[in-house]
Amino acid sequence: xxxxxxxxxxxxxxxxxxxxxxxxxxxxxxxxxxxxxxxxxxxxxxxxxxxxxxxxxxxxxxxxxxxxxxxxxxxxxxxxxxxxxxxxxxxxxxxxxxxxxxxxxxxxxxxxxxxxxxxxxxxxxxxxxxxxxxxxxxxxxxxxxxxxxxxxxxxxxxxxxxxxxxxxxxxxxxxxxxxxxxxxxxxxxxxxxxxxxxxxxxxxxxxxxxxxxxxxxxxxxxxxxxxxxxxxxxxxxxxxxxxxxxxxxxxxxxxxxxxxxxxxxxxxxxxxxxxxxxxxxxxxxxxxxxxxxxxxxxxxxxxxxxxxxxxxxxxxxxxxxxxxxxxxxxxxxxxxxxxxxxxxxxxxxxxxxxxxxxxxxxxxxxxxxxxxxxxxxxxxxxxxxxxxxxxxxxxxxxxxxxxxxxxxxxxxxxxxxxxxxxxxxxxxxxxxxxxxxxxxxxxxxxxxx
Numbered sequence: 001x002x003x004x005x006x007x008x009x010x011x012x013x014x015x016x017x018x019x020x021x022x023x024x025x026x027x028x029x030x031x032x033x034x035x036x037x038x039x040x041x042x043x044x045x046x047x048x049x050x051x052x053x054x055x056x057x058x059x060x061x062x063x064x065x066x067x068x069x070x071x072x073x074x075x076x077x078x079x080x081x082x083x084x085x086x087x088x089x090x091x092x093x094x095x096x097x098x099x100x101x102x103x104x105x106x107x108x109x110x111x112x113x114x115x116x117x118x119x120x121x122x123x124x125x126x127x128x129x130x131x132x133x134x135x136x137x138x139x140x141x142x143x144x145x146x147x148x149x150x151x152x153x154x155x156x157x158x159x160x161x162x163x164x165x166x167x168x169x170x171x172x173x174x175x176x177x178x179x180x181x182x183x184x185x186x187x188x189x190x191x192x193x194x195x196x197x198x199x200x201x202x203x204x205x206x207x208x209x210x211x212x213x214x215x216x217x218x219x220x221x222x223x224x225x226x227x228x229x230x231x232x233x234x235x236x237x238x239x240x241x242x243x244x245x246x247x248x249x250x251x252x253x254x255x256x257x258x259x260x261x262x263x264x265x266x267x268x269x270x271x272x273x274x275x276x277x278x279x280x281x282x283x284x285x286x287x288x289x290x291x292x293x294x295x296x297x298x299x300x301x302x303x304x305x306x307x308x309x310x311x312x313x314x315x316x317x318x319x320x321x322x323x324x325x326x327x328x329x330x331x332x333x334x335x336x337x338x339x340x341x342x343x344x345x346x347x348x349x350x351x352x353x354x355x356x357x358x359x360x361x362x363x364x365x366x367x368x369x370x371x372x373x374x375x376x377x378x379x380x381x382x383x384x385x386x387x388x389x390x391x392x393x394x395x396x397x398x399x400x401x402x403x404x405x406x407x408x409x410x411x412x413x414x415x416x417x418x419x420x421x422x423x424x425x426x427x428x429x430x431x432x433x434x435x436x437x438x439x440x441x442x443x444x445x446x447x448x449x
Contacts, residue, residue: 023078023079023082023311024078024108024111025044025073025074025075025076025077025078025108025111025112026073026074026075026308027071027072027073027115028059028060028071028072028073028074028308029069029070029071029072030059030060030063030064030065030069030070030071030072031065031069032065032066032067032068032069032250033066034066034067034068034250035067035068036067036068036069036247036248036249036250037068037069037122037123037163037164037247037248037249038068038069038070038071038120038121038122039068039069039070039071039121039122039123039124039125039243039244039247039249040071040072040073040115040116040121040123040124040125041056041059041070041071041072041073041124041125041127041240042056042072042073042076042112042124042125042126042127042207043055043056043057043072043073043074043075043076043127044056044073044074044075044076044077044078044080044081045076045077045092045093045126045128045207046077046080046086046087046091046092046093046128047077047078047079047080047081047082047083047084047085047086047087047088047325048080048084048085048086048129048325049127049128049129049225050081050129050229050232050324050325051127051129051223051225051227051229051231051232051233051235051236052127052128052129052221052223052232052236053074053075053081053127053309053324054229054233054266054309054324055127055232055233055236055237055240056072056073056074056075056127056236057074057075057307057308057309057324058233058237058265059072059074059237059240060072060074060307060308061306061307061308062253062254062255062265063251063252063253063254064251064252064254065249065250065251066250066251066252067248067249067250068244068247068248068249068250069120069249070244070249070251071115071121073112073115074308074309075308075309076092076108076112077092077105077108078311080092081309081324081325082311082313082322082324082325083325084325088104089103089104089105090105092105092108092109093126093205093206093207094202094205094206095109095205096109096113096205096206096207096209096210097204097205097209097210098205112207113210116207116210116211116214116216116218117214117216121216122163122164122216122217122247123164123170123216123217123218123243123247124207124208124211124216124217124218124219125218125219125220125221125240125243126206126207126208126218126219126220126221127220127221127223127236128148128220128221128222128223129149129222129223129224129225129232130147130148130149130150130151130222130223130224130225131147131148131149131224131225132144132147132148132149132224132225132226133147133149133150133186133224133226134147134148134149134150134151134190134192134222135147135190136190142226143186148192148222149222149223149224149225149226150186150187150188150189150190150222150223150224150235151189151190151191151192151222152171152174152175152189152190152191152192152219152220152221152222152239153192153193153194153208153219153220153221153222154167154168154171154191154192154193154194154208154219155167155193155194155195155196155197155203155206155208155209155212155218156193156195156196156197156212157193159212159215159216159217160215161215161216161217163217164217164247165217167217167218167219168191168193170217170243170246171191171219172191173246174239174242174243174245174246175188175189175190175191175239175242177242177245177246178238178239178241178242181238182235182238187224187227187231187235189235189239192222196209196212206220208220221236221239221240223235223236229266230259230262230263230266231259233262234257234258234259234262237253237257238257241253266323266326267323267324267326267328268283268284268285269283269284269306269307270282270283270286270305270306270307270310270321270323270328271283271305271306272303272304272305272310272321273303273304273305273359274295274301274302274303274304275296275299275302275303275338276302276359277304277358277359277426278294278296278338278358278359278424278425278426278427279293279294279426279427280359280360280361280427280428280429281407281413281429282361282407282408282413282429282431283328283329283407283408284408284410284433285408285409285410286321286328286329286407286408286409287329287406287407287408287409288329288330289329289330289331289332290329290330290331290332290407291332292332292334292381293319293331293332293333293334294333294334294336294417294424294427295319295331295333295334295335295336296335296336296337296338296424297335297336297337297338301314301319307323309323309324310322310323310328312331317333318330318331318332318333319331319333336422336423336424337422337423337424338423338424338425339419339420339423339424339425340425341420341425342358342376342418342420342425342426343357343358344356344357344358345358345370345371345373345418345428346370346371347362347368347369347370347371347428348368348369348371348395349362349363349364349368350364350365350366350367350368351366353371356428358418358425358426358427358428359426359427359428360428360429361413361428361429361430361431362428362429362430362431363431363433363434364398364430364431364432365432365434366397367395367396367397367398368395368396368430369393369394369395369396370391370392370393370394370416371392371393372392372393373392373418375420375421376392376418376419376420376425377389377390377392377418377419377420378390378391378392378416378417378418378419379391379416379417379418379419380396380401380414380415380416380430381401381405381414381415381416381417382401382402382403382404382405382406382414383396383400383401383402384402391416398432401414407429410433412431412432412433413429413430413431413432413433414429414430414432415427415429415430416428416429416430
């Protein structure tokens with residue numbers, strides 16, 4: 001079984017010297033063949049609210065749209081997400097009334113404003129994790145009018161708009177629908193109207209009020225920080241799905257909405273490719289460190305991934321792979337010159353000969369053999385046979401490869417690297433897991449423009 005990795009372009013950042021303009025957010029358009037409304041969903045405006053930005057990323061990787069469109073920005077304040085900060089340069093959600101051009105987040109704010117005001121956008125959801133539980137009546141210090149958790153926030157009851165003008169009605173309908181799927185009374189969503197234009201100076205600075213002033217229906221979704229991240233994600237997705245239903249946007253989610261499933265998805269099922277697929281990795285649970293990674297000499301890092309929350313950070317002579325605010329693995333580099341002449345190889349997979357492109361993951365049940373290539377050396381990382389420096393022409397079984405050289409903690413995936421003299425030519429990844437985890441749900445991610 002041969003599986004080709006389909007991935008998306010992201011940028012490398014140097015952690016101590018980050019600038020917001022060097023760490024851009026990405027816009028993902030989930031489109032359909034059937035005409036319908038378009039919703040824009042934004043996560044990560046505040047980097048310490050993982051329920052919101054992770055829910056948004058799951059929309060990108062695990063949802064299909066059959067009517068209408070869903071535009072998603074899951075990582076609006078990406079640097080703050082990586083640094084587990086509410087806002088490295090201050091609260092980005094207070095910069096939509098006025099922002100000076102020398103603010104490090106100026107370009108990001110201008111870009112998201114342009115997306116919000118796109119004529120195709122009908123409604124905007126801004127995903128947050130909020131404190132406690134909102135209640136219009138004072139119950140206790142954790143549940144009262146000053147709290148935000150489990151609320152749907154609107155700035156006013158209605159707007160002048162050709163579509164979705166009655167914000168209060170739309171929000172309440174979606175709240176009622178979402179709440180039918182929530183058993184806990186305290187976990188049910190409640191509408192919170194800030195009546196911003198009546199004098200709320202703080203809310204006048206927010207993203208949703210900017211949208212309102214530009215004739216776009218908009219609201220905030222606040223999942224309570226009193227719950228763990230997996231529960232917050234579920235609550236976000238419950239409301240989002242209810243809103244999609246209200247708008248007539250047809251969709252399918254590719255996983256059951258349970259805490260068990262959500263926990264398994266956090267930082268898992270990550271594919272990573274570097275330097276035009278010369279290096280490829282596939283992680284379910286990655287090893288803490290992967291050694292001797294053949295990084296191209298005198299070159300900026302180029303990489304692709306299937307998940308919009310993945311980034312690579314240059315840090316202290318190594319490269320840290322991050323999923324949002326969580327560490328995935330650390331890559332220890334070996335700097336090499338690259339040879340670009342090798343594009344495909346002959347490999348025997350469980351007794352069947354196949355022509356395989358460089359940068360491919362191959363599913364193997366029993367054994368494999370790389371056919372000899374004159375002038376090239378094959379290195380199966382972790383395979384050892386006395387006196388053997390070139391592993392071409394050898395029938396290799398999983399048990400002959402040292403488990404500690406796998407890229408994953410399950411010890412299923414192993415690197416096979418190719419060299420022309422001292423130059424690195426590329427690799428394939430051998431997968432003994434028997435699982436097909438690279439599929440049509442892997443979507444291409446495009447930078448926002």
